[in-house]
Amino acid sequence: MQLFFQPDLSENHCWLTEEESRHCVKVLRKREGEAIVVTDGCGFFYDCIITKANTQKCEFKIQEKRAEPKKLFRIHLAIAPTKNPDRLEWLVEKATELGVDEITLIDGDHSERSFIKTERLLKVAISAMKQSQKATLPIINPLKKFSSILDYQADQKFIAYVDHSNPKHLLHEAIKEKSYLICIGPEGDFSQAELASAIGAGFVKVSLGDSRLRTETAGMAACCLLNAIQVSV
Amino acid sequence: MQLFFQPDLSENHCWLTEEESRHCVKVLRKREGEAIVVTDGCGFFYDCIITKANTQKCEFKIQEKRAEPKKLFRIHLAIAPTKNPDRLEWLVEKATELGVDEITLIDGDHSERSFIKTERLLKVAISAMKQSQKATLPIINPLKKFSSILDYQADQKFIAYVDHSNPKHLLHEAIKEKSYLICIGPEGDFSQAELASAIGAGFVKVSLGDSRLRTETAGMAACCLLNAIQVSV
Structure with missing residues (x-):
C-alpha cells in the first residue's frame, strides 16, 4: 500500500500537494477512479478515490476515515545533533520507523552544531x-538549550550517560505504557554540570549497555528498547 | 583513545599497514616514542610505543597485550542485503557498534541482490x-543460499517474520548468555517455503514489534535487543 501525506486534509481540502500529486499521477500513474490511502500525519488514514488525476493537484474524495491503533506510550527523544548531518537524518528516519513521537535537538555544553535546518529532517x-x-508524524523541534529541556513533562525522564559504574539499564528502569523523555548527549557526552542539573530535575541516569555507541546509534537503541518493553510476555 | 588495526600482528610483525601508517603518522602526526593502541581484531588490544614513525610503514614495539573483556553471548545475524548498498553499509556499522559477532548475507527467494562485494562491508x-x-572484528560472510544458513549452529535460532498473529517477541524468547542466530528477510519478507523450512530446522519465529521496519532497521533492532537482555536486573 502506497501512502500519501496531506497535512491539511479535511472535507473541504481534498487534494494532494504538488509533490505528492506528481508522485501519485506521474510516477505511479494513478488514474481517476483508483483508490489511494492518504494520511494527515495526525493519527488518521483516509481511504480515498481519485476524482481528478492532475499531476499538479490530484483531487480525491474521502470514502472512509480510520484512526491509527492507539499507542499506550509516548517517546520524546531529546538528542544532541551529530556533526555529520547524514547521521542525524538517519536517526530521524530510524526513530520514525521505531515510532518516536517527538524529537528535540539539544544545544548543550559539548554540542557540535549550533544551527540545524529542521525542514530537511521533517522531510525525512x-x-x-x-x-x-x-499515520502519525513525529514533532521535530529545533535546537533548544539543555536547561529548557529539563522543563519538559513526562511520566519518566531519563538521561543516558556513559558511566561504567552505573548499573541502571534503560530496559529495566522504563515501565511500560508511560510517556518517556530520554536525553542522549553528543560525542563528548553531557557535561558534569548538565548531568547534575538533570538529576536535580528528576531525571534518572541510565545506561544503554556496555558498548560505546555513536550518538545516533544510542538514540535508535533507546527508541528500540522503549518500544520493546511495551510487549507483554 | 585512537585505536589502530593490524590483523597480522605478532612479536615479529610490529608495524601498521600503509593506510594505518599514513593515518597515524601523517594525519595524527604521531612521532617516535609516542604510545598507540593496536588491535588484531581477534580480541586483543596491544599497548605499543612507536619505534619508527614512517608514513608508509610505522613500526612499533609491544609493551603489553590485553584481552578484551569476555562476552558471554554470541550474535550471528543472517540478513538479506538491501537494494540500496548504503543501507547495508549502515547496518554493518551499527551491528558492529552493537557487538555483532558474525554477519551472513542471505540469498533467498525474495532477494533483491545476487552479488555483494564484502570488501567494502569489511572496511566499514x-x-x-x-x-x-x-578488539573483535565481526566475521562477514558473502551471500549464502538460505538453505545453507539453516545448517548453522547456535543455541537459539530465530527467524524474524512480520506476522501480526505472532505473539512471540524476540525480547521474551531469547535467553541470556547463549549463542544466537537470527535471520532477517528482505523487503518482501521470507517466502512461506523458507519460513516452513526454517521452522522445520528448529528456528523459532519471532516478532520485533508492531512497527513495520526496513530490513536494516530490523537487523539493528535484533542486535540491540539481544545485547540488552544480557544485562541483569
Missing part, C-alpha cells in the same frame, strides 16, 4: 512515516 | 570496530 520523517505505514 | 566493520573501541 514524512518519508519514513509513509514507508512504515504510520 | 573495521572502522566501526575502531570507533567503538572494540
